[in-house]
Amino acid sequence: MSSKNIKSISNPKLKLEILSPDEVKKIHEATLQIIEKVGVRFPSKRALEIWDAHGADVNYEKKIVRVKPQTIEDALKKAPPAYKLAARDPQQDLQLDGNHVYLGTDGCGVEVMDIHTGQKRTSCLQDVHDIARVADATEEVAFHWVPVSAQDTPAEARGLHEIKAVWENSTKHVQTESIYNIEEAKAAIEMAALIVGGTDKLRERPVLSLMQCTAPPLGHDGGSLDAALLAAEAGIPTGFMTMAACATTGPTTMAGNLAVGNAEVIAGTALLQLAFPGAPVFYAAAQTASDLRTGAYTGGGPEDFLFGAATNVLADFYNIPLSMGAFATGAKEPNWQAGLEGSLSSFMASVVMSDMLLGCGFLHGSRIWSYAEMMMDCEIFSIIHKMMAGIEVNDETLALQAIAAVGPGGHYLAQKHTRNHMRELFMPKFMDRRPYSEWETKKDDARDWALTRARKILNEHQPEPLDGGLRREMEKIIKSVEK
Amino acid sequence: MSEELYKEMAQSIIDGDSDIAIELAKKSIELKMHPLETITKGFVIGVNYIGDQFGAGEAFLPELVMAGEAMKAAVAVLEPELLKLGEAREMMGKVVLATVEGDIHEIGKTLVGTMLSASGFEVVDLGVDQPADKIIGKALEINADIIGMSALLTTTMVRQREVIEELDKEGLRPRIKVMVGGAPITRDWVTKIKADGYSEDAIGAVKIAKELVGKADQ
Numbered sequence: 001m002s003s004k005n006i007k008s009i010s011n012p013k014l015k016l017e018i019l020s021p022d023e024v025k026k027i028h029e030a031t032l033q034i035i036e037k038v039g040v041r042f043p044s045k046r047a048l049e050i051w052d053a054h055g056a057d058v059n060y061e062k063k064i065v066r067v068k069p070q071t072i073e074d075a076l077k078k079a080p081p082a083y084k085l086a087a088r089d090p091q092q093d094l095q096l097d098g099n100h101v102y103l104g105t106d107g108c109g110v111e112v113m114d115i116h117t118g119q120k121r122t123s124c125l126q127d128v129h130d131i132a133r134v135a136d137a138t139e140e141v142a143f144h145w146v147p148v149s150a151q152d153t154p155a156e157a158r159g160l161h162e163i164k165a166v167w168e169n170s171t172k173h174v175q176t177e178s179i180y181n182i183e184e185a186k187a188a189i190e191m192a193a194l195i196v197g198g199t200d201k202l203r204e205r206p207v208l209s210l211m212q213c214t215a216p217p218l219g220h221d222g223g224s225l226d227a228a229l230l231a232a233e234a235g236i237p238t239g240f241m242t243m244a245a246c247a248t249t250g251p252t253t254m255a256g257n258l259a260v261g262n263a264e265v266i267a268g269t270a271l272l273q274l275a276f277p278g279a280p281v282f283y284a285a286a287q288t289a290s291d292l293r294t295g296a297y298t299g300g301g302p303e304d305f306l307f308g309a310a311t312n313v314l315a316d317f318y319n320i321p322l323s324m325g326a327f328a329t330g331a332k333e334p335n336w337q338a339g340l341e342g343s344l345s346s347f348m349a350s351v352v353m354s355d356m357l358l359g360c361g362f363l364h365g366s367r368i369w370s371y372a373e374m375m376m377d378c379e380i381f382s383i384i385h386k387m388m389a390g391i392e393v394n395d396e397t398l399a400l401q402a403i404a405a406v407g408p409g410g411h412y413l414a415q416k417h418t419r420n421h422m423r424e425l426f427m428p429k430f431m432d433r434r435p436y437s438e439w440e441t442k443k444d445d446a447r448d449w450a451l452t453r454a455r456k457i458l459n460e461h462q463p464e465p466l467d468g469g470l471r472r473e474m475e476k477i478i479k480s481v482e483k
Numbered sequence: 484m485s486e487e488l489y490k491e492m493a494q495s496i497i498d499g500d501s502d503i504a505i506e507l508a509k510k511s512i513e514l515k516m517h518p519l520e521t522i523t524k525g526f527v528i529g530v531n532y533i534g535d536q537f538g539a540g541e542a543f544l545p546e547l548v549m550a551g552e553a554m555k556a557a558v559a560v561l562e563p564e565l566l567k568l569g570e571a572r573e574m575m576g577k578v579v580l581a582t583v584e585g586d587i588h589e590i591g592k593t594l595v596g597t598m599l600s601a602s603g604f605e606v607v608d609l610g611v612d613q614p615a616d617k618i619i620g621k622a623l624e625i626n627a628d629i630i631g632m633s634a635l636l637t638t639t640m641v642r643q644r645e646v647i648e649e650l651d652k653e654g655l656r657p658r659i660k661v662m663v664g665g666a667p668i669t670r671d672w673v674t675k676i677k678a679d680g681y682s683e684d685a686i687g688a689v690k691i692a693k694e695l696v697g698k699a700d701q
Contacts, residue, residue, distance in 0.1 A: 411590050413548040419499065422545050435683030437670065 004091040009101035013390025018309040030259040032069040039066040040267040041219035075270035078277040086205035089171035096321035106359030107145030123148035128165040136170035137461040140378035143173035157481040177211040185227035203235030214264035216249040232272040232279035240268035241284030248290040283315035286325025299328035299365040300341035308349035324354035375450035489525040496529025499549025501556040508560035518564040551601035575603040576628035576696035581613035583642035592633035594685040634665040644676040660695040
């Protein structure tokens with residue numbers, strides 16, 4: 001099933017076995033042991049009480065919970081294996097069914113390479129509007145994260161200004177990763193309900209989903225937990241994302257890092273299922289390795305690529321959709337490093353069919369938004385989309401008739417077979433295949449073309465506007481949260 | 484009636500369908516339509532359209548080549564009729580094409596030939612592995628404006644220089660212009676062997692050829 005103006009990877013022909021079933025089982029068992037013996041920190045009264053009610057060993061003082069494996073396993077079984085992320089335009093609903101990979105924009109950036117001046121500056125609300133508008137027009141972007149922080153809006157309602165800005169500029173699904181307290185979560189759900197005509201309808205048409213970061217190692221954020229519980233109660237798809245980093249917030253070895261991150265995610269997920277059995281949940285991850293010289297978040301590198309593929313095996317083991325961090329790069333501008341890290345991370349996460357791929361557009365460890373980078377990331381996704389289709393072998397694709405017609409020597413350019421199939425060949429938007437002399441006169445490249453394209457879209461694209469009445473209702477809700 | 488036929492002719496070129504183009508050319512003869520008008524008001528419109536589409540990035544190379552071949556097929560049917568009337572299409576110029584001696588690579592050269600003839604040049608393609616005397620002999624025979632030479636190997640591209648030196652020795656330049664092409668050909672090489680023009684692809688070759696015959700604006 002395809003959605004309007006949305007390109008997704010489905011029916012893959014490529015396969016990768018990154019972990020054997022036995023290795024997955026070992027990671028799972030290690031995870032259960034961590035949750036049972038070491039415990040996970042849940043700094044939320046509501047969360048601790050839920051655990052308590054389900055027989056977990058709860059230390060209210062330290063807010064650490066230790067849970068028997070059976071409790072975790074039973075709870076996880078209640079999670080639905082497939083559901084949809086609804087969009088303002090129902091034709092753009094996304095099927096999280098294990099057979100689709102969707103690309104989103106990356107999120108939570110703090111600076112923007114200005115689309116007009118090219119200068120780096122602090123992100124603001126208008127950027128959220130503009131990026132959402134460009135993403136709306138782009139077939140590769142299937143859904144939104146809040147791309148950058150609207151730093152010119154009041155902190156206590158910032159997350160609400162942001163989702164409203166995205167809805168105002170796009171009909172595609174919105175997944176917010178920047179709402180992590182109960183007040184904003186409550187207001188966000190009310191805003192989403194306005195779009196679908198009632199809170200009860202959100203269960204059927206969740207036009208909003210919530211992603212919460214864990215607090216590694218082995219912890220959660222209290223506000224995030226309360227927001228997630230509220231969302232799960234309303235039937236809004238909710239996921240916990242681990243960003244455990246080898247050698248700092250997670251063990252240095254990759255298997256150990258996977259286990260620690262897994263403990264955070266499945267303990268959080270089990271909590272939601274204990275409280276609201278059957279609530280739509282997803283696994284989210286963006287593990288990485290810390291840089292050994294600076295201790296910094298690297299965002300990229302071979303460990304990221306391996307985590308990208310391995311995590312979906314875990315999510316599949318628990319039979320829930322995955323939102324996987326990809327396209328992360330430490331590069332400071334769109335360059336060799338950005339292209340390399342974007343390509344390999346997104347390929348590895350896609351080849352195992354991660355349901356959601358986050359996300360396009362960032363430089364410098366997910367801090368700086370670049371429209372050129374966004375457009376080029378989209379092209380990388382399109383290349384992977386093409387690769388995942390593999391090679392089709394049948395009478396028509398074997399082309400024996402055309403081969404006989406051309407014979408030894410000659411060429412295939414004038415064959416009908418060529419014309420019938422030429423559009424199956426990948427046509428890049430941003431790859432330089434021009435004569436050298438043409439490049440020599442212009443000296444331009446992918447970055448220039450990508451930026452030009454983004455500017456053109458921003459100038460010309462008219463997204464389906466949000467109804468004026470709805471907008472005013474949303475403004476009222478936001479006002480009520482602002483102090 | 485003929486208006487509609489012209490449209491079909493243009494469409495046959497756009498579709499790159501040589502069979503239909505030939506059929507329509509024959510039909511125009513039966514209907515005693517003027518062969519020159521058939522070409523300019525019918526088939527050429529299709530070639531121009533595909534050319535524009537290609538320039539705008541809408542059409543691809545196979546479509547351009549197929550259109551070129553269909554055009555060639557249609558013109559081949561109409562040319563004898565033109566001769567009977569004592570008329571001829573006004574051509575952009577005459578070109579002799581060849582892959583140089585010792586080299587059997589020809590896809591690029593063949594493409595250049597198709598593009599040149601679709602653009603109104605009269606093209607004689609000698610094929611591959613052609614020695615200098617053959618190339619020059621043919622150019623003199625048809626009174627060519629341009630010799631176009633292709634080479635894919637660094638070991639055979641030196642033959643391009645030999646042909647140019649031979650032309651200079653015979654005092655045939657600048658009467659006959661020389662354009663060269665092929666994967667190893669660079670601007671430095673072109674300057675070194677004093678060729679008149681070069682292009683890295685078939686589309687560029689048409690532009691260069693037009694410049695060389697002083698019809699860059701057509």
